[in-house]
Amino acid sequence: MSFWASVDPIYTPHYGWVVWLIVxxxxxxxxGALMGAVTLMIWFERKAISDMQSRxxxxxxxxxxxxQTMADGLKLILKEDLIPEQADRFVFKLAPYLVVVPALVTFxxxxxxxxMRIAGHVVLLQIAxxxxxxxxxxxxxxxxxxxxxxxxxxxGSKYPLLSSVRASAQMISYxxxxxxxxxxxxxxxGSLSTHNIVDAQAGxxxxxxxxxxxxxxxxxxxxxxxxxxNRPPFDVVEGESELVGGFHTEYSSIRFxxxxxxxxxxxxxxxxxIVTLFLGxxxxxxxxxxxxxxxxxxxxxxxxxxxxxxxxVWFRAALPxxxxxxxxxxxxxxxxxxxxxxxxxxxGFLIRPAWGFLMVAVVLLAWTVLSRAFELGRSRDRxxxxxLRAIGHRAIPDDVLREHxxxxx
Amino acid sequence: xxxxxxxxxxxxxTLQHLTRPTVTTSYxxxxxPKQPRQHGRHVLNRYEDGxxxxxxxxxxxxxxxxxxIYVRGLDNPPDHPVSPGERYGYIYEIxxxxxxxxxxxxxxxxxxxxxESKMFEFSFTNRADAIYTRAELLxxxxxxxxxxxxxxxxxxxAEMTGGWMRAASPNGEAAFExxxxxxxxxxxxxxxxxxxxxxxxxxxxxxxKQLRNVFPKHLLPEDVPLDQRGLTGLAKTxxxxxxxxxxxxxx
Numbered sequence: 196m197s198f199w200a201s202v203d204p205i206y207t208p209h210y211g212w213v214v215w216l217i218v219x220x221x222x223x224x225x226x227g228a229l230m231g232a233v234t235l236m237i238w239f240e241r242k243a244i245s246d247m248q249s250r251x252x253x254x255x256x257x258x259x260x261x262x263q264t265m266a267d268g269l270k271l272i273l274k275e276d277l278i279p280e281q282a283d284r285f286v287f288k289l290a291p292y293l294v295v296v297p298a299l300v301t302f303x304x305x306x307x308x309x310x311m312r313i314a315g316h317v318v319l320l321q322i323a324x325x326x327x328x329x330x331x332x333x334x335x336x337x338x339x340x341x342x343x344x345x346x347x348x349x350x351g352s353k354y355p356l357l358s359s360v361r362a363s364a365q366m367i368s369y370x371x372x373x374x375x376x377x378x379x380x381x382x383x384x385g386s387l388s389t390h391n392i393v394d395a396q397a398g399x400x401x402x403x404x405x406x407x408x409x410x411x412x413x414x415x416x417x418x419x420x421x422x423x424x425n426r427p428p429f430d431v432v433e434g435e436s437e438l439v440g441g442f443h444t445e446y447s448s449i450r451f452x453x454x455x456x457x458x459x460x461x462x463x464x465x466x467x468x469i470v471t472l473f474l475g476x477x478x479x480x481x482x483x484x485x486x487x488x489x490x491x492x493x494x495x496x497x498x499x500x501x502x503x504x505x506x507x508v509w510f511r512a513a514l515p516x517x518x519x520x521x522x523x524x525x526x527x528x529x530x531x532x533x534x535x536x537x538x539x540x541x542x543g544f545l546i547r548p549a550w551g552f553l554m555v556a557v558v559l560l561a562w563t564v565l566s567r568a569f570e571l572g573r574s575r576d577r578x579x580x581x582x583l584r585a586i587g588h589r590a591i592p593d594d595v596l597r598e599h600x601x602x603x604x
Numbered sequence: 605x606x607x608x609x610x611x612x613x614x615x616x617x618t619l620q621h622l623t624r625p626t627v628t629t630s631y632x633x634x635x636x637p638k639q640p641r642q643h644g645r646h647v648l649n650r651y652e653d654g655x656x657x658x659x660x661x662x663x664x665x666x667x668x669x670x671x672x673i674y675v676r677g678l679d680n681p682p683d684h685p686v687s688p689g690e691r692y693g694y695i696y697e698i699x700x701x702x703x704x705x706x707x708x709x710x711x712x713x714x715x716x717x718x719x720e721s722k723m724f725e726f727s728f729t730n731r732a733d734a735i736y737t738r739a740e741l742l743x744x745x746x747x748x749x750x751x752x753x754x755x756x757x758x759x760x761x762a763e764m765t766g767g768w769m770r771a772a773s774p775n776g777e778a779a780f781e782x783x784x785x786x787x788x789x790x791x792x793x794x795x796x797x798x799x800x801x802x803x804x805x806x807x808x809x810x811x812x813k814q815l816r817n818v819f820p821k822h823l824l825p826e827d828v829p830l831d832q833r834g835l836t837g838l839a840k841t842x843x844x845x846x847x848x849x850x851x852x853x854x855x
Contacts, residue, residue, distance in 0.1 A: 247618040249627045513614040 281351025747791025
């Protein structure tokens with residue numbers, strides 16, 4: 196307990212109003228900054244993607260249209276709030292909060308900067324630093340699946356229902372790969388706390404998990420988290436051409452606004468989580484000047500996060516939407532085995548190099564067996580050994596054909 | 605491996621687009637230059653001496669596929685004739701709730717009395733406003749179209765009222781290139797013929813200059829017009845963008 200008291204005043208046994216005030220300010224500033232960042236992110240995404248498509252984008256409200264999000268929010272609040280007659284009213288009203296609250300809570304574990312001295316207390320520049328840290332991320336993303344699922348189910352409409360089925364299947368299958376890559380990070384760090392994860396990467400660019408763990412976990416994590424966010428190219432959940440608007444088709448007014456808000460809040464949070472887990476969070480060069488010592492880490496963190504936010508926009512502009520079966524193939528047949536194998540290799544090297552090389556051999560063997568199995572599986576419906584081949588060449592019996600056609604012949 | 609590179613091709617392309625100029629304009633404030641033969645709201649022209657060109661023959665009404673034109677001719681009063689012919693268009697109405705701007709009336713007209721301006725941005729709040737009468741369609745004493753309160757006129761849209769006529773006259777035959785077969789308009793005189801296929805099109809006159817400068821940057825290399833390719837093309841566009849006084853004299 197004494198260690199935590201040294202990094203965060205909330206863990207001291209007796210605390211007075213100063214500590215309360217510090218905590219209050221920290222929470223207000225943290226969430227306030229997140230809200231501000233969300234409005235900027237929505238504007239940034241719309242502006243950047245329109246630049247990439249040679250369009251102008253929002254331009255009416257404020258300089259460069261920066262207040263467009265405010266105008267949209269105001270419009271959404273003032274609109275009529277409709278609840279479909281077939282909807283399960285309680286669940287329908289509950290679902291947006293199940294999406295927004297996890298999005299907010301997840302951000303609280305992100306270290307925004309290093310430490311700061313306020314009134315004799317050493318304060319962490321993050322909203323909360325629970326010892327379970329990164330598990331909170333997994334728990335919250337698990338709860339937001341419920342939000343999406345219940346939103347689609349309670350709408351009492353078929354497209355949202357289909358969308359929510361897709362969403363839950365997709366989010367659950369990618370959560371496995373996501374969890375596995377987080378395990379590699381946690382194995383290397385030896386702690387679940389985000390503060391410790393960032394601390395372990397502080398010694399320069401070669402200590403960043405991106406390089407220390409090999410690039411594979413980073414790539415898997417970025418792909419899995421994009422799927423988890425339902426962002427393009429993994430946004431089959433709201434494929435307009437198939438499902439109208441996805442799980443929030445029946446939502447209007449501020450309830451829809453909450454989904455929209457949560458989506459972009461999650462984008463920012465997950466960019467920040469990627470930075471925390473793999474790019475050293477606020478780590479970076481800091482000048483040896485008294486007041487710049489706490490400003491620079493924040494600047495580094497923001498720069499890295501904005502880079503990833505831009506990456507998400509870039510994904511959306513460059514990549515077409517995945518087909519649903521391709522999505523599932525990628526999740527189950529590629530990302531999960533890959534991340535699982537990498538956990539084994541990293542764990543082996545953490546014990547001693549000999550174990551590491553043994554694990555590499557084991558993983559290579561497993562990879563060969565798996566790819567042969569996938570190949571066989573494919574050949575059963577497409578190749579020479581296809582079980583469908585016999586049916587394909589057989590003439591359909593007349594009585595069966597007559598059952599399925601209207602014409603007499 | 606080739607697959608991987610094509611995968612990243614999309615990323616490269618979208619990033620390149622960041623540096624390219626936008627194709628869209630912020631519409632109500634800025635308008636794109638209109639095409640030389642744009643079909644807009646009609647005008648009824650006058651001769652250079654102020655006489656009306658319309659002779660009330662009703663051929664436009666006959667040609668109209670949607671029956672939006674209503675014309676009645678009347679004999680010219682002998683002491684102060686309205687048109688040089690026997691009769692003049694006494695009633696001339698176009699219903700813009702029906703008009704499809706096909707320009708068949710312009711083709712049918714034997715005296716080039718009815719032509720179309722480039723202005724198509726007009727909206728009304730009642731049906732009576734949608735029916736333009738002769739007084740509204742007829743050009744004023746300077747030969748310019750009358751600007752009604754609900755119409756959005758910009759520079760150049762009033763001047764180029766004879767686009768289709770000027771383009772159609774050469775008839776595709778080299779012998780008729782540059783030959784004018786139309787009468788003069790009040791305020792403009794006899795309008796110049798549009799350049800044919802053997803001459804470089806005069807971009808400044810047709811109003812499509814800006815479009816030609818913007819679009820090559822969005823085209824595939826092989827689709828860029830020949831005179832705008834490579835270094836010479838770059839030099840040419842740069843020179844075209846320069847203010848007039850710095851420009852070298854054309855050879």
